[in-house]
Amino acid sequence: MTKITYIEHSGTSHTVDVENGLTVMEGAVQNNIPGIDADCGGGMACATCHVYVKEEWFDKINEKSEGEDDMIDQAFEPKKNSRLSCQILVSENLDGLVVNMPEKQS
């Protein structure tokens, strides 16, 4: 289990234990955390699980998948530290990861 903190745009913070091997998106969905829609279910086809990864974590998570930036182009208010949470794999070395959610997903 790995501790991940999801911060809603309003500032509300949710820290949950996520099973290793799941994605950050799945961790949010399984724990009923609002702010991540994941319309396509993790197929990297919709850009509605968009998160901002805290700078100190950005280089520690797995690199962007091929085509991920193409989808982020379509996300709501993309920034330098934007990722699709369905493409971030949870593992022990992400313990303490913090992701911020955008104002909305679409």
Next chain:
Amino acid sequence: MIKTDALIIGAGPTGLFTAHQLKLIGLDCEVVDNLDKIGGQCIELYPDKPIYDIPAVPECTGEELTNNLINQLKPFDIKFHLSERVDEVKKSSDMWIVKTNKGTSFTTPNVIIAGGVGSFEPRKFSVEGQDKFENKSIFYSIKDKNIFKGKTVSIFGGGDSALDWAVELSNNCNINLIHRRDEFRGAQATVDKVHELVKSNKINLFTKFQLKKLNGSSNIESIDIENEDKEIKNLKTDYVLGFFGLIMQLGPIANWGLNIDKKTVEVDTEKFETNQKGIYAVGDICNYPGKLKLILSGFHEGALAARACFKLARPNEKYRFEFTTSSKAIKSRLGVKSD
């Protein structure tokens, strides 16, 4: 008013196979979809991506799957109402009255929602004034390119739609092309063409910029764009075009009195009926204990919902289960010879 045994909302794989199942058991159906083409998410989101978990099909793309499903419907005469969104579903005695945003209306005992995650809508700008200027100065699709002639048009986006229109409109418009990063995801030939036109000053390219502000009273007069370093540029412009792809929105389905949880509709697993008699939900949009969001699950759900429709469409007949391999009635519906 169109009369039909069952109305299917959604022309994705689940909707298509449900139509097949209805026709096979001798019921009529019509299909409505908000997209301008058949195929749903398969055709809109991943036409070229291979799918590996369709039973008996080791590998096929979203487009191939769609084409195969369309082929499977060839023996039947099914009316598709594309580019139409169902806005209203209302009960009138034993029938459902269904109306679309284009004014088409249906009367039917059965409505099958095969709507995926909802209807596809263009992703819009989120800056102030977007609602005021939309369809006047801001567009997300182009119906008549002649209105742009001789004008300054600012195009946002990095995919094929943005690039194709930048190239096309650069013939007789002043074009600003704005994209949030340096790379484009359009076809390489188009990307090359855009760079050529940038060199010959036919297109003004601004990368790493995003829309910050719309300026103007009744029409847009200029826009402010901002980059990651907070540098702001003001561009005079008559029109703004946004091409950020499509998003899925549950839309009017939320207003039909159905039990909805997390953008999905609760159904039973016998008929895939919702809390409203005669309204069914199948495929990604339905929800029940153990629901798997796989295309194959949609096929199963559609087959059962189709049988449930029979009772309401033919109250005085008894549904009899038959195999396609042996049933004369089914073979005659398919237009194939019986042995």
